[in-house]
Amino acid sequence: xxxxxxxxxxxxxxxxxxxxxxxxxxxxxxxxxxxxxxxxxxxxxxxxxxxxxxxxxxxxxxxxxxxxxxxxxxxxxxxxxxxxxxxxxxxxxxxxxxxxxxxxxxxxxxxxxxxxxxxxxxxxxxxxxxxxxxxxxxxxxxxxxxxxxxxxxxxxxxxxxxxxxxxxxxxxxxxxxxxxxxxxxxxxxxxxxxxxxxxxxxxxxxxxxxxxxxxxxxxxxxxxxxxxxxxxxxxxxxxxxxxxxxxxxxxxxxxxxxxxxxxxxxxxxxxxxxxxxxxxx
Amino acid sequence: xxxxxxxxxxxxxxxxxxxxxxxxxxxxxxxxxxxxxxxxxxxxxxxxxxxxxxxxxxxxxxxxxxxxxxxxxxxxxxxxxxxxxxxxxxxxxxxxxxxxxxxxxxxxxxxxxxxxxxxxxxxxxxxxxxxxxxxxxxxxxxxxxxxxxxxxxxxxxxxxxxxxxxxxxxxxxxxxxxxxxxxxxxxxxxxxxxxxxxxxxxxxxxxxxxxxxxxxxxxxxxxxxxxxxxxxxxxxxxxxxxxxxxxxxxxxxxxxxxxxxxxxxxxxxxxxxxxxx
Numbered sequence: 001x002x003x004x005x006x007x008x009x010x011x012x013x014x015x016x017x018x019x020x021x022x023x024x025x026x027x028x029x030x031x032x033x034x035x036x037x038x039x040x041x042x043x044x045x046x047x048x049x050x051x052x053x054x055x056x057x058x059x060x061x062x063x064x065x066x067x068x069x070x071x072x073x074x075x076x077x078x079x080x081x082x083x084x085x086x087x088x089x090x091x092x093x094x095x096x097x098x099x100x101x102x103x104x105x106x107x108x109x110x111x112x113x114x115x116x117x118x119x120x121x122x123x124x125x126x127x128x129x130x131x132x133x134x135x136x137x138x139x140x141x142x143x144x145x146x147x148x149x150x151x152x153x154x155x156x157x158x159x160x161x162x163x164x165x166x167x168x169x170x171x172x173x174x175x176x177x178x179x180x181x182x183x184x185x186x187x188x189x190x191x192x193x194x195x196x197x198x199x200x201x202x203x204x205x206x207x208x209x210x211x212x213x214x215x216x217x218x219x220x221x222x223x224x225x226x227x228x229x230x231x232x233x234x235x236x237x238x239x240x241x242x243x244x245x246x247x248x249x250x251x252x253x254x255x256x257x258x259x260x261x262x263x264x265x266x267x268x269x270x271x272x273x274x275x276x277x278x279x280x281x
Numbered sequence: 282x283x284x285x286x287x288x289x290x291x292x293x294x295x296x297x298x299x300x301x302x303x304x305x306x307x308x309x310x311x312x313x314x315x316x317x318x319x320x321x322x323x324x325x326x327x328x329x330x331x332x333x334x335x336x337x338x339x340x341x342x343x344x345x346x347x348x349x350x351x352x353x354x355x356x357x358x359x360x361x362x363x364x365x366x367x368x369x370x371x372x373x374x375x376x377x378x379x380x381x382x383x384x385x386x387x388x389x390x391x392x393x394x395x396x397x398x399x400x401x402x403x404x405x406x407x408x409x410x411x412x413x414x415x416x417x418x419x420x421x422x423x424x425x426x427x428x429x430x431x432x433x434x435x436x437x438x439x440x441x442x443x444x445x446x447x448x449x450x451x452x453x454x455x456x457x458x459x460x461x462x463x464x465x466x467x468x469x470x471x472x473x474x475x476x477x478x479x480x481x482x483x484x485x486x487x488x489x490x491x492x493x494x495x496x497x498x499x500x501x502x503x504x505x506x507x508x509x510x511x512x513x514x515x516x517x518x519x520x521x522x523x524x525x526x527x528x529x530x531x532x533x534x535x536x537x538x539x540x541x542x543x544x545x546x547x548x549x550x551x552x553x554x555x556x557x558x
Contacts, residue, residue, distance in 0.1 A: 025307045025541065028291070202558040209520030209555050221544075243486025248544045255541040264303070264532040267498075267525045270558030274548050278486045281479045281547030 015054035018076040022054040023251070029262040031056035034103045036096070038086055038155055039113035041068040043225030044175065047254035048110050053078050055258070060099055062086070062155075063113070086113045086151030087143075089158075096158035106162035107170045108261040111152045114175055116227050117187055118143040128229050131187045141189045148193035149200070156204060160213075169212025171261040174201050176219040176272055181280045182241070194219070198272050205270035214269040216260045221276035222247045244277030293332035296354040300332040301528065307539040309334030312381045314374070316364050316431055317391030319346040321502030322452065322534070325527035326388050329535045331356050335386070338377050340364070340431075342391070364391045364427030367434075374434035384438035385447045386538045389428035389474075392452060393420055394467055394504050402506040403499075405464040412464060420466035425473040432481060432492075439490050446489025448538045451478050453494040455553045459518070471496075475549050482547030491546040493537045495530070498553035502527045521554030 014021040035052045039045035040061035052059045059079045063069050069081030080102075084095040099106055116122065118140035121129040129135075152174050163170035179186050180195035198217050205215040222228055222238050224247045229235045239245045256275050259265055274280055291304040313330045317323035318339035327337045336356045341347040344361035351357040360376065362369040377384055395405035396416035406412075428451050439447040456463055457471035475494050482492040499505055499515045501524045506512075516522050533552045536542055551557045 024305075025539070026302075026304045028304045205555055205558065206520050210522070212521075214521075243483050244489065244491075244544060244546060245487065252541075252544050256545065259536055259541060262303070264536060265552075267521060267529050267552050267554050268533065268550075269521060269555040271551055273545070273550065275542075275544050277544050278482050278547040281482060 017050045017053045018073065020050060022050045024054045027055055029055050029264065033107040034058045034099070034105065035108040035110070035261070036060040036062060036099060036106055036159060037110045037112055038062045041065065041072050043227060044223060044250050044253050045112035046072060047250035048112060048257050049079060051254040051258045058103070062095055086155055087146040089154045092154040092158050096162060100162050105166040106159055107166055109155060109159045109163070109172045110257055110261065111155050111174050113147060113151055115144055115147045116190055128231055128234060129187050131185045133188070136187055136189060144189035145193050149196040152197055153200060163213050164211060172215045173257050173260045174217045176217045178219050178221040178274065178276045178279050181219060201272065202270045209269055214265070216268055216270065217272040218253070218257055218260065219272050219274045219276065220248060220253050221279050223253050224249050242277035242279040246277065248275065248277065295328040295331050298328055300328050302332050306334050307541065311335045311385040312377070312383060313386035313388070314338040314340060314377060314384060314435065315388045315390060316340045316427070319343045319350050321504065322497070322500055322527045322530050323390035324350055325531035326390060326534050327357065329531045330386065336381070340373060364430055365422040367430045370430040370434050374438060378438055383441035384435055385442055387431060387435045387439070387449045388534060388538065389431050389449070390452045391427050392424045395420060395464055402504055407462050407464045409465070412466065417466050421470045424470035428474055429477060440488065444489060446491070449481065449490070449492045450534050450537050451494045453496045453549060455496050455498045455551060455556050458496055458551060458557045478549065479547050486546050493545060493547065494549040495534050495537065496549050496551040496553065496557070497530050498525065498556045500525050500527055500530050519554035519556040523554065525554065
């Protein structure tokens with residue numbers, strides 16, 4: 001069988017998006033459809049925007065900093081950057097009001113904005129922060145819940161009338177985490193916020209299913225983004241818990257997220273899809 | 282009010298069947314094996330794989346039906362056998378080895394709802410006293426032992442692919458996750474598949490061989506009776522209240538087989554219109 005030992009699969013459908021090649025395998029599932037992605041200036045959100053664009057979507061890229069958005073997406077056809085703080089409902093409502101004014105409707109929403117911990121604790125710890133309960137002050141707790149959980153709620157609440165306006169249904173994908181399912185001593189706010197996302201996903205899925213609007217979550221393990229622990233020993237100890245012991249590229253996460261947004265997954269709702277190399281089964 | 286713009290539908294003809302691929306070609310040059318491929322979900326999976334470029338070995342017990350389903354279809358190879366008979370399974374995969382040298386994808390779909398002497402489709406009598414030894418053993422032999430026989434025979438061929446690995450998908454059922462008073466052998470065998478999926482996923486992950494399960498709700502295929510009232514009681518439990526066609530189920534199964542799902546292993550994906558969340 002030696003002749004197959006290093007078989008490399010043909011790359012079928014790479015599409016160039018903003019100077020980067022995006023593998024689509026030939027898929028064109030979003031031609032003319034409107035999508036909104038939060039946390040879209042880096043990491044997983046960025047990869048989701050790229051994949052949507054590669055498959056023909058019109059994309060609104062939402063992130064905290066207009067500067068970062070302009071640097072990432074300036075001059076890339078099909079994408080509009082809107083600065084928004086997902087933890088601020090007025091800011092979220094204004095962003096979706098702009099999408100309504102420009103397009104009247106929305107097909108897909110991906111709520112990828114998220115934080116691992118408060119900036120103060122991240123900076124103090126030089127990358128990853130302590131889990132000791134006494135070190136988690138009210139502000140840190142509220143900040144993480146505010147962005148990861150409340151921010152997801154604000155975006156879904158603002159997007160829902162736009163998705164309903166398409167008349168043809170649509171899809172929402174929220175981002176949970178393996179941290180919400182694996183008993184691992186992370187600082188508690190992060191897994192709490194990510195577990196909350198799955199509860200909200202189920203409730204809203206049940207609420208809007210009859211309107212053909214699907215709501216699913218993905219629960220990734222360590223993904224190659226800026227949120228990945230910089231501590232090599234910590235990262236190795238996390239990856240050792242996975243039967244497939246590597247960090248997942250953001251583009252692979254995007255493939256699954258965009259699949260859940262597509263008509264390929266028309267019958268899936270209320271699910272949490274675990275993309276974790278087998279860490280939690 | 283905006284109307285949704287249709288996406289770029291791309292239909293590929295597989296024999297007489299139009300198959301929606303959205304333009305994807307994820308399985309060009311790849312080899313797949315699908316059991317229970319004469320009808321229903323298995324046939325739809327094989328059609329989708331072929332439409333995206335794969336060569337598919339279509340296995341089924343029903344020799345005539347199998348031949349008739351795949352007559353004249355390019356890149357479909359039929360093998361009539363019984364997945365519960367390990368010698369027959371070994372012979373089928375030996376043939377794939379001889380002809381192709383390796384295998385990228387295995388979908389263990391062959392299954393029965395009950396013993397045919399009791400019920401040819403759902404629902405069979407759930408009273409424990411009516412379930413004789415032969416019924417219990419038959420359902421497990423096909424649904425659970427059959428998948429084991431195929432995986433055991435296929436793993437050396439998937440290993441022959443090399444570091445790129447491959448994917449196995451087992452057909453479980455929403456009946457394994459949702460408490461409903463079905464005749465016990467079916468949900469029992471379908472739960473067993475989930476345990477086996479975990480074990481093989483944990484064992485083979487380091488070799489890039491992924492093993493997942495799909496748990497469908499009632500699918501408009503050969504296993505469902507032609508009884509609208511009964512079907513309505515099933516779909517009423519789903520927030521998305523309709524019977525899913527096999528082609529939609531196939532889209533999800535084939536996604537798990539593809540490199541799009543390279544990091545998903547050991548999972549049970551419930552494609553159930555929200556019946557189980």
